[in-house]
Amino acid sequence: MPIPIAPILGIFADNVRKRGSVLPLSKRTATGWARGLNLPRGGKTVLYTGHMYQMVPAIDAMSFQLSLLENSFLTRFFGIGRLVNKFISLSFFMGLTASPKKQRHSDQVLRDIVELLRGAGVEFGYLYEDEFYAGALLYDDGLDDAFGEHARRVTAHLKKLGVRRLITVDPHTTKMFRQAYPHFVKDFDIEVVNYLEVLAEKHPPAVAAVSGEVVVHDSCVYARYENISEQPRELLRAAGLSVREPKLSGKATHCCGGPLESLFPAEAHRISGNRVDQLEAQGKNVVTMCPFCWVNLTKAAKDRLVVNDIATTLAACRRQAASRPAPAETAKPRVLQAGGAD
Amino acid sequence: MVSRVNPGFRREIAKLGADERGTSEFNAEACFNCGTCTALCPLGYQILPRKLFHEVRLGLEDKIRAEIPQIFSCLLCRMCEENCPQGVHITENMRILRYLINRQEFGLK
Numbered sequence: 001m002p003i004p005i006a007p008i009l010g011i012f013a014d015n016v017r018k019r020g021s022v023l024p025l026s027k028r029t030a031t032g033w034a035r036g037l038n039l040p041r042g043g044k045t046v047l048y049t050g051h052m053y054q055m056v057p058a059i060d061a062m063s064f065q066l067s068l069l070e071n072s073f074l075t076r077f078f079g080i081g082r083l084v085n086k087f088i089s090l091s092f093f094m095g096l097t098a099s100p101k102k103q104r105h106s107d108q109v110l111r112d113i114v115e116l117l118r119g120a121g122v123e124f125g126y127l128y129e130d131e132f133y134a135g136a137l138l139y140d141d142g143l144d145d146a147f148g149e150h151a152r153r154v155t156a157h158l159k160k161l162g163v164r165r166l167i168t169v170d171p172h173t174t175k176m177f178r179q180a181y182p183h184f185v186k187d188f189d190i191e192v193v194n195y196l197e198v199l200a201e202k203h204p205p206a207v208a209a210v211s212g213e214v215v216v217h218d219s220c221v222y223a224r225y226e227n228i229s230e231q232p233r234e235l236l237r238a239a240g241l242s243v244r245e246p247k248l249s250g251k252a253t254h255c256c257g258g259p260l261e262s263l264f265p266a267e268a269h270r271i272s273g274n275r276v277d278q279l280e281a282q283g284k285n286v287v288t289m290c291p292f293c294w295v296n297l298t299k300a301a302k303d304r305l306v307v308n309d310i311a312t313t314l315a316a317c318r319r320q321a322a323s324r325p326a327p328a329e330t331a332k333p334r335v336l337q338a339g340g341a342d
Numbered sequence: 343m344v345s346r347v348n349p350g351f352r353r354e355i356a357k358l359g360a361d362e363r364g365t366s367e368f369n370a371e372a373c374f375n376c377g378t379c380t381a382l383c384p385l386g387y388q389i390l391p392r393k394l395f396h397e398v399r400l401g402l403e404d405k406i407r408a409e410i411p412q413i414f415s416c417l418l419c420r421m422c423e424e425n426c427p428q429g430v431h432i433t434e435n436m437r438i439l440r441y442l443i444n445r446q447e448f449g450l451k
Contacts, residue, residue, distance in 0.1 A: 006448035140437070144441050145445075254384055255417045263414055263415070263416075264411075275389070
């Protein structure tokens with residue numbers, strides 16, 4: 001039997017209503033990435049993670065467990081699972097099996113984003129445990145009643161905290177606040193900008209100390225919903241990298257399969273495999289911009305590709321450029337190592 | 343083969359799209375069945391989305407019910423919508439169908 005849709009969606013809706021997120025995270029998982037960064041609490045402008053990077057390792061673990069159950073007789077008991085989940089958060093326990101390595105990766109991406117924004121002179125705060133999941137999975141799966149309630153709750157909370165401007169870090173949270181919230185929340189007037197837009201607007205000076213080549217994988221949501229496809233290329237070029245385009249890129253980008261992970265894992269793997277073939281034809285060093293794209297392509301590529309988030313790549317270039325030797329010795333640009341991060 | 347037709351289905355779904363949630367209207371009417379969406383779909387499903395919208399226009403509720411797994415497997419990646427010559431809100435239409443199924447079939451709110 002395929003994975004039954006209704007109980008899984010029911011668990012998502014129940015979790016958001018009872019626990020504030022489709023996949024509740026511990027305070028440590030949600031906010032631990034910011035430890036030691038001395039980010040001011042709150043403020044009018046805040047960096048808003050929407051828990052997406054932090055949540056992806058848990059979603060990946062859950063999706064792996066679901067893929068083991070796909071087409072087994074155990075799927076008949078998912079209805080009971082939903083009932084139990086109302087009292088004990090099963091999804092929280094499933095999330096505990098998340099890969100620590102992937103969790104560290106997600107945390108590092110967020111820290112790299114902070115480094116890049118600070119490097120560009122942007123001032124912002126962070127809400128820590130006052131930040132909530134934005135509701136993307138509810139919206140995409142058509143759970144509009146639960147989504148609407150959640151969106152109104154999140155907005156009221158942000159207004160109570162005096163937040164006027166959000167700097168989002170992933171495509172799904174950006175889309176929620178810019179395209180979905182205004183339909184569901186009366187007079188939604190919080191300004192929403194994405195960190196790639198903020199960085200690109202600062203027109204970072206070109207760096208000559210780094211060279212290298214990356215293949216860009218655009219997020220469907222950034223490219224086709226949010227019109228963010230030029231900014232990442234501009235930033236990569238300014239960081240000293242040359243950008244290679246796969247067969248389908250920019251507005252015509254190919255999905256990574258991520259949206260199907262929770263309900264149709266086998267199909268998600270087929271699609272991510274197709275995308276890996278397209279990316280590999282252009283090179284080994286791939287840059288992604290979305291936590292779901294990163295986790296899916298990393299999994300599908302195994303050792304065929306080195307997949308890095310754009311923030312990690314840009315921050316690595318910045319560090320390499322900062323550590324460059326005296327001008328007389330910089331005639332030959334340094335080659336960015338596969339993997340990007342120092 | 344005989345199919346049951348619900349003539350009010352189109353209006354019912356349009357109401358769901360336009361009134362109750364305040365989001366975009368279900369605009370399957372604009373589809374002229376050219377097949378660009380089907381040709382570009384990364385999933386390669388024949389059903390999505392043109393045949394599905396055709397069934398909505400005809401009020402073939404039972405057929406739509408039979409397509410529930412396909413409706414929920416749409417990636418919402420917008421590859422089809424970006425290239426639709428008629429400007430059909432394909433992804434929003436899919437979401438509205440999901441909303442309808444969640445409420446009417448799954449009892450989810």
